[in-house]
Amino acid sequence: MTADAHPLLSNPRSERVRQVAALGRRAARQRSGTFLVEGPQAVRELLRYAPGRARALYATEVAGERHPELLAAAEQADVPRWTCTPQVLETMADTGSPQGVVAVAETIDVPLSAALGAVGEHDFAVVLTHVRDPGNAGTVLRGASAFGAAAVLVSDASVDVYNPKVVRSTVGALFHLPVSVGAPVEEVLAECRAAGIRLLAADGSGQTALPDADLTGRHAWVMGNEAWGLSPEVLAACDQRVGIPIARAESLNLAMAATVCLHASASSRPS
């Protein structure tokens, strides 16, 4: 199949291009129920893990030649494809360099109950509350995927997981596991408890040191705000406050702490 068998988008001011570019804004994402997936790796994961959610693939001619596997995957999943001029692609993208490929996908979050249902007897999950930095949220999602978390539950007070910066920093991990969004943190924690999921607060000043924490059985790590951590109410709702022993105070950021905690849970699973 040649590139010219597909419509060529060359006008950066066309309605279609404007609509894709608008997905950088939350209001446009909510109105359309879609979001932007940028760069070959993230698009590859979309087409592999959630091909039914892909609405459109946009690639420059050069990027299409460089990534024939993406074009083939889009065709197999009946995803409409457009070839774009580099200027059009740049206009659509939120980032400066999506390496010539973006896709538009329907939102992929699942109801809280469905996410909880994915947490099996020996599984662990992640709860995010008041996490505001897109890069941190993305890294936690990436870690959740890498270390085999069963689900990620994002509370309503956290950054939008469909923010292009979050999607970008997950590098496709967003498509790997069930993610719920939008429930108030009190509801998320109550539903976890009702489902028999132990709640571990990731808390620098936690009374339990990570090596002493029981990470067997169904549990969830509760991660809070970058600057001020978890609120007293959330801490009170958790079963245990777990801290990572470190050589110096205040020396881990949220993404690093999450990486260590999720790795510890993965290492504690029965093999």
Next chain:
Amino acid sequence: MTADAHPLLSNPRSERVRQVAALGRRAARQRSGTFLVEGPQAVRELLRYAPGRARALYATEVAGERHPELLAAAEQADVPRWTCTPQVLETMADTGSPQGVVAVAETIDVPLSAALGAVGEHDFAVVLTHVRDPGNAGTVLRGASAFGAAAVLVSDASVDVYNPKVVRSTVGALFHLPVSVGAPVEEVLAECRAAGIRLLAADGSGQTALPDADLTGRHAWVMGNEAWGLSPEVLAACDQRVGIPIARAESLNLAMAATVCLHASASSRPS
């Protein structure tokens, strides 16, 4: 002491302001042997761990009132201090928001032999080679501090540790432990071996899984490029290639992998 007891810098085009702002460029840093330290936390660590290296402290009046401990520490260490208008401070800073405080410091790296000398019998170190992203280098330095590494050895082909973006993302960790810079990676590895330091290559496809690696005794983690990892030559020079077991391929970035490896070494130390 009141702010007006100190010279007020109000002209963003003055020679002094230009010289500080120039430290965003490597050439100016190398010529002057100084670098920029931005934000209250990093400046606090500078004044605490390396007060003799601080050349000057610049703060807005508001920031000075908010952080009297920094002014006191500067005074105690005989560090000259200037009060700046917000516009002058913004002109000096590399980042958009240094929260009203920057300092200029003399470079703090030590010779390779001195860094190696700091690695005791039960200690571990970190070697960076071809690490190019400032945020990744900063996070590795931060992790090295948090997990009690004895030294960080940065090879000549890596990002400049005095790049303001690196300094910023270490949040002061740069001042916590001996750091050597500028030696070719072959020399760094050879000197490690000569000092009896076992070399563990952090390598996604490593034959040894992290839980099976011997992390007791003197060792160093060798971390490579974000995109392509470690070169065949570097891998061949290492004693062992260690990988982190993960649920999905290519799912950890350098900063995450380093965090897990350094935490594992910290956890293996005799207490």
